Amino acid sequence: MHIKEFAALTGVSVRTLHYYDEIGLLKPAFVDEQNGYRDYNEKSLERMVEILFYRELDFPLKTIAQILSSPDYDKSEAIRKQKELLTLKKERLERLINALDQAEKGETPMNTFNNNEYETARNRYAEEVKQRWGNTDAYKESEQKTAGYSADKWNNVSDGLNAVLAEFALIKGSDSPESETAQTLVKKLQSYITENFYTCTPEILKGLGQMYVADERFKANIDKNGKGTAEFIAEAIGIYCK
Numbered sequence: 001m002h003i004k005e006f007a008a009l010t011g012v013s014v015r016t017l018h019y020y021d022e023i024g025l026l027k028p029a030f031v032d033e034q035n036g037y038r039d040y041n042e043k044s045l046e047r048m049v050e051i052l053f054y055r056e057l058d059f060p061l062k063t064i065a066q067i068l069s070s071p072d073y074d075k076s077e078a079i080r081k082q083k084e085l086l087t088l089k090k091e092r093l094e095r096l097i098n099a100l101d102q103a104e105k106g107e108t109p110m111n112t113f114n115n116n117e118y119e120t121a122r123n124r125y126a127e128e129v130k131q132r133w134g135n136t137d138a139y140k141e142s143e144q145k146t147a148g149y150s151a152d153k154w155n156n157v158s159d160g161l162n163a164v165l166a167e168f169a170l171i172k173g174s175d176s177p178e179s180e181t182a183q184t185l186v187k188k189l190q191s192y193i194t195e196n197f198y199t200c201t202p203e204i205l206k207g208l209g210q211m212y213v214a215d216e217r218f219k220a221n222i223d224k225n226g227k228g229t230a231e232f233i234a235e236a237i238g239i240y241c242k
Helices: 003-010 016-024 043-057 061-069 075-104 115-134 137-147 151-171 180-196 202-214 214-225 228-242
Strands: none
Touching: 003 016, 003 151, 003 202, 016 061, 043 061, 043 151, 075 115, 151 180, 151 214, 151 228, 180 202, 180 228, 202 214, 202 228
């Protein structure tokens, strides 16, 4: 759909969509080289919905961009986090409504405007992203490299990464982590990350392997390909990086 249709559907202005394009937060699916018209598709809409949820949670655009462009971005986990934060926000709004009911009766509401729980949860989530990626050269390189990715490009890159991880699941029953097949896959994973996100040095690769099993979210996501896949990959990476 054209930009005006997309703006009407999502409830944001055309100017806002232009700005999101400029900062790399939401690129059009297609730009006509002759007239510069921007077109958006279903993938664009999916990404816009994610952005709007974070906006509803009062996240700054820079933080939203950091979250969505993180190499480890997990959409399922993001939805869970968003739901958790929106639930806290809803509970606060309900307290405010109840306080208005009290005020109408001439009563003085207490502890109504305390928003610490929501603010703490939101800031913790944002800080988690910054601590994991925001201050690293790898993150900065990834931010620059992926700034021009369209929604389709993002999906293709993510699918490609998942496909490499799935290859480990296919061989873990017949090959050992130190086998030539497994070690070739580790090299393929390293090359894929370097090509599409950031320079994946042996040190960074080793850290990723450790994170695949230490972080339950990563482990659960990778093990969707088969139980034990994350541990198999981590062990193969550890051998590769020796």
